[in-house]
Amino acid sequence: MMTEFPMREAFRPSFHFTPQRNWMNDPNGLVWFAGEYHLFYQYNPDGDQWGHMSWGHAVSRDLVAWTELPLAIPEDERHWIFSGSIVVDWANTSGFGDGAAPPLVALYTGAERGDDAMQSQCIAYSHDRGRSWTKYGGNPVLDVGLGDFRDPKVFWHAASGRWIMVVAMSLASRIALYGSDNLRQWQHLSDIGPAGPTGSVWECPDLFELPVEGEGGTRWVLKFDVMRSDEPGIAVPVVLTGSFDGTAFAPDADAGGIPHWQRADHGHDFYAAISWSDIPASDGRRVWIGWMSNHHYAAAVPTSPWRGAMTIPRALSLRRIDDVYRLVQQPVAELQARRRTLHEPRAITLPATQTLRLVAPTDLPLACEFHVRVHERSVASFTIGLDNRHGHHLEIGWDCTNARLRIDRSAGLMAGNSVFAAPCSASLAAAGPLTLQIFVDRGSIEIFADDGATVITAQHLMPDDGWSATIARRENTQDFAELGVWLL
Numbered sequence: 229m230m231t232e233f234p235m236r237e238a239f240r241p242s243f244h245f246t247p248q249r250n251w252m253n254d255p256n257g258l259v260w261f262a263g264e265y266h267l268f269y270q271y272n273p274d275g276d277q278w279g280h281m282s283w284g285h286a287v288s289r290d291l292v293a294w295t296e297l298p299l300a301i302p303e304d305e306r307h308w309i310f311s312g313s314i315v316v317d318w319a320n321t322s323g324f325g326d327g328a329a330p331p332l333v334a335l336y337t338g339a340e341r342g343d344d345a346m347q348s349q350c351i352a353y354s355h356d357r358g359r360s361w362t363k364y365g366g367n368p369v370l371d372v373g374l375g376d377f378r379d380p381k382v383f384w385h386a387a388s389g390r391w392i393m394v395v396a397m398s399l400a401s402r403i404a405l406y407g408s409d410n411l412r413q414w415q416h417l418s419d420i421g422p423a424g425p426t427g428s429v430w431e432c433p434d435l436f437e438l439p440v441e442g443e444g445g446t447r448w449v450l451k452f453d454v455m456r457s458d459e460p461g462i463a464v465p466v467v468l469t470g471s472f473d474g475t476a477f478a479p480d481a482d483a484g485g486i487p488h489w490q491r492a493d494h495g496h497d498f499y500a501a502i503s504w505s506d507i508p509a510s511d512g513r514r515v516w517i518g519w520m521s522n523h524h525y526a527a528a529v530p531t532s533p534w535r536g537a538m539t540i541p542r543a544l545s546l547r548r549i550d551d552v553y554r555l556v557q558q559p560v561a562e563l564q565a566r567r568r569t570l571h572e573p574r575a576i577t578l579p580a581t582q583t584l585r586l587v588a589p590t591d592l593p594l595a596c597e598f599h600v601r602v603h604e605r606s607v608a609s610f611t612i613g614l615d616n617r618h619g620h621h622l623e624i625g626w627d628c629t630n631a632r633l634r635i636d637r638s639a640g641l642m643a644g645n646s647v648f649a650a651p652c653s654a655s656l657a658a659a660g661p662l663t664l665q666i667f668v669d670r671g672s673i674e675i676f677a678d679d680g681a682t683v684i685t686a687q688h689l690m691p692d693d694g695w696s697a698t699i700a701r702r703e704n705t706q707d708f709a710e711l712g713v714w715l716l
């Protein structure tokens with residue numbers, strides 16, 4: 229059974245991946261192979277709540293239009309199939325190849341059920357472009373006797389000629405690095421942590437090298453997700469830049485040795501992101517995607533018959549700002565092929581307290597991209613509101629006094645959930661031009677500020693089409709901004 233997007237159901241996004249039915253969380257096994265981007269994901273084939281974890285599967289040729297394929301890796305008697313990654317084993321180091329083509333090798337966490345359940349790293353491999361998978365008879369391949377040891381992300385490190393695995397020791401607030409020649413035997417190399425956000429659960433690490441914009445050099449990026457124990461519902465994608473010598477990761481730090489902790493996304497709904505493996509060098513991008521939800525309220529989000537969506541895929545780079553390497557995320561360029569102009573990009577002049585109102589044709593789903601360029605961010609606060617016919621309201625606000633960008637979703641469905649209803653915000657530079665690239669789909673909003681240096685991702689629940697957008701500003705300046713709006 230295959231399903232082509234887009235589908236039209238209440239809340240069904242137009243340009244974000246959702247499974248046709250049932251529960252989905254983390255992206256898993258992201259790999260490019262033979263012309264296809266593969267997206268595997270944590271999936272419950274039996275229902276719309278977390279459980280029976282298995283790997284679902286979808287493929288795309290452009291990262292935008294996805295085709296859902298049959299269940300890839302099902303649970304078994306011993307294990308639920310938790311998060312992990314896939315590599316193309318070009319040189320057949322694992323010996324799982326069939327002699328014809330390089331095998332795809334999946335490394336996933338086998339999670340036992342019940343009391344004293346253990347988590348260990350296991351392998352499955354495929355000879356048919358990820359359509360069918362064989363679990364390795366020698367599983368698990370890495371078992372250290374821990375109950376919270378998960379989410380292996382594996383890559384080939386050419387300089388040291390071996391495979392590297394980053395994997396979380398979740399309750400110890402530690403990311404461990406292992407090395408292997410054959411994907412089956414792993415030696416411990418080094419650890420990161422406990423440090424920084426300790427006392428919370430650490431999950432879903434990734435480690436990769438990125439170019440620095442305009443400088444020609446590269447730095448390494450370590451990302452992991454922290455579920456804060458002190459603030460329930462706050463889940464933070466943490467990023468460190470640094471160097472990696474094939475054995476250990478050394479974070480960039482200030483003069484006092486304190487690492488530059490960054491937050492990859494300031495919303496409540498960007499979690500468990502990992503990057504694609506094996507994107508061809510001729511493309512050269514490092515692209516990641518995240519689960520666009522939050523374990524705190526995901527099970528209560530009233531979508532049906534599915535639950536869970538992915539963010540838009542984002543191409544990554546580093547930008548040196550105030551002598552710190554900042555992670556920069558840009559929506560993948562492939563999305564531009566969907567644009568249909570609603571408001572040609574042009575200057576808008578709004579006297580104070582007046583508003584600009586855009587009304588979409590009523591038969592169009594809420595799926596659009598806004599570009600706002602404010603000439604000088606320090607002189608005007610403004611809001612962009614989205615409204616539907618049911619009185620639901622979603623608001624983006626720029627507060628020029630405090631230099632904060634905010635999303636407020638307290639006037640929609642799910643407002644009864646205190647984490648969902650709390651505004652999320654990010655502080656930006658206080659002066660200079662401000663650019664916002666805003667993607668609104670049924671069910672979500674993603675804001676890329678300052679050309680991707682700050683991102684906020686949030687689900688929202690505005691049922692039905694027939695939407696309008698209103699832009700209002702408070703201070704009176706002649707020349708306000710440029711605005712472009714496209715339907716996607």
Ligand code: FRU
Pocket residue numbers: 253254270281310311337378379431432500
């Ligand atoms: C993160 C996570 C992972 C785990 C998976 C189980 O969302 O908790 O650590 O592997 O989900 O579904």
